[in-house]
Amino acid sequence: MFYPQMNIHSRSRTVTDTFAGYDHNLKIADGVRTGRNAVPLELYDDTNLSTRQYPLLTTRQRRGTLDKTFTNLQAIIAKDALYWVDNGTLYANGVATGLTGLQTTVPTTLVSMGAYICVFPDKKYINTAKLTDYGGMETVFNYTGDLTYTMCHADGEYYTNVVKSDTAPENPLNGDVWIDTKSGSVSEYSSWQFSWVVIETVYTRVDFTTQGSIPSHFKEHDGVQVTGLQFDDLNGSKILYAVGGSGETGSEENDFVVLVGIQEMQTQETGATVTIKRAVPDMDYVCEANNRLWGCRYGNDGTQNLNEIYCCALGDFKNWEQYLGVSTDSWRGSCGSDGPFTGCINYLGNPTFFKENMIHTVSVSSVGAHQIQDMPARGVQQGSHKSLAVVNETLFYKSRSGVMAYQGGMPADLGEVFGDEKYYAAVAGVFGHRYYISMKTSANVWHLFCYDAKAGLWMREDNLHAEEFAAWGDALYVRCGNAVLDLNGTEGAREEPLEWVAETGIMFTVYPDRKYVSRYDLRMKMEAGAKVQLYIEYDSSGLWEFQGEMRMPRTNTAMIPVRPRRCDHLRLRLEGKGEVSLFSIARNTEQGSDAR
Secondary structure, three states, X not given: OOOOOOOOOEEEEEEEOOEEEEOOOOOOOEOOOEXXXXXXXXXXXXXXXXOOOOOOEEEOOOOEEOOOOOOOEEEEEEOOOEEEEEOOEEEEOOEEOOOOXXXXXXXXXXXXXXXXXXXXXXXXXXXXXXXXXXXXXXXXXXXXXXXXXXXXOOOOOEOOOEEEEOOOOOOOOOOOEEEEOOOOOEEEEEOOOOEEXXXXXXXXXXXXXXXXXXXXXXXXXXXXXXXXXXXXXXXXXXXXXXXXXXXXXXXXXXXXXXEEXXXXXXXXXXXXXXXXXXXXXXXXXXXXXXXXXXXXEEEEOOXXXXXXXXXXEOOEOOOOOOOOOXXXXXXEEEOOOOOOOOEEEEEXXXXXXXXXXXXXXXXXXXXXXXXXXXXXXXXXXXXXXXXXXXXXXXXXEEOOOOEEEEOOOOOEEOHHHHXXXXXXXXXXXXXXXXXEEEEEEOOOOEEEEEEEOOOOEEEEEEOOOOOEEEEEOOEEEEEEOOEEEEOOOOOOXXXXXXXXXXXXXXXXXXXXXXXXXXXXXXXXXXXXXOEEEEEEEEOOOOOOEEEEEEEOOOOEEEEEEOOOOOEOOEEEEEEEEOOEEEEEEEEEEEEXXXXX
């Protein structure tokens, strides 16, 4: 006798124990095991979650807020302490310094160089090792009065005897100077060589009636612009080979400067109007590398079109036109690429400048022969210059197409996880192996993402609008309007327990038949008072249906019995509050036919 045969449904149990971060694309890893291959679970969207306990899914650290009151917070930087600019004044760990009067209507940039902080676009500085040492990088000396011009040595010492004739003087003494009116050459007699030695470089000392004014503005070998002197070869771009006056020696000596240029005999000028200026070029972006400041400029300065990269003299951020013919000179070079610069950074010792479709790397030479190397590639997006940051020797930045990882070759795109969403105005910071980037959508909605370079995973934290990051000690500070947060929660008042969300992508697309989940088992660690709620969306309906809630103070296996209807596909959504670490999700699935 034969009995009727019953159809046995295909049943399976899937356990997901690896959570692989954020991926905002339509088809992502759904954690459903196919055969013997383990599949991680990616999140289509999330809030306030972290990879800090990867492969577990866990909440991020609660942040701290500094107990400081700010009026108009403009910039922050971390050195031996946390420094910031508030309403035009620089503060050192909350104490106001003497560097005041900074611009408040333009973005402020703080650049570190040794013990100094350089402030742009104000072109001012302060010595953090000696806070009373501060001032302007640029300086101008304006003078109206009498002048004296005298040919001299490079150090400003007068020649003892100067003779101007068409034949060599008879019975000369050591150090006598002969100006040959036939050839125009200038020679100095050497008693060691018993001959006249041609002076290759002739210097002129210009004496002023002031006392101490010039030494308070300039120092030896400053590169300056001089205008208003009587003789044309003493005007223009010059080096001050010597600077003197009573402000330096304490005597009653008048101020003087020594310039390259010939003034044959001592000459007096009455009522002269002279300007001596040490200038710093206007720059779009500035960084420090190899004990120099490097900057770039694209556009018209009122007299010419510029597309240039600059650097100051070695160890001297005040001098950008010091050309002595030595390796420590200032330097500038032109670029042939089109378009404005979009950012710069010191990457592995090389000043690296970006345009949206070009990377310019400066090869720094020990002899001063620096060279610009061009590489057509996806560069920094306009307005995202603050996204440049180095994580474990890899440079990350926001390009127009996504977030890039650059190691000196062609940059790699890490932004596929953002799907079709476009982001702008990115600002980034680094702590350990984590790259935090805050950027906004075209709808002006801000998002803070974290890329774990060790795990290679993204997480979305929340809608924080970060304006600047600074890492110091165990803290990662972020400037948000008139507040400073510590993302690691090591300083300041900590947040309340976090509300968090984890939302999966479409699941079970690998099976063409109707199926249903008979039960979900969630294994997790929860702090006291924490809770988790489970929701399911069936067949892309847009409706999240509540399935159950869980509260548990310790590590244990918790089960939410779910008897969902059959569906083509589904999505999961976990919502919770408090610190939670999700170890695994187990699903009991039964597969039906393809009938609807």
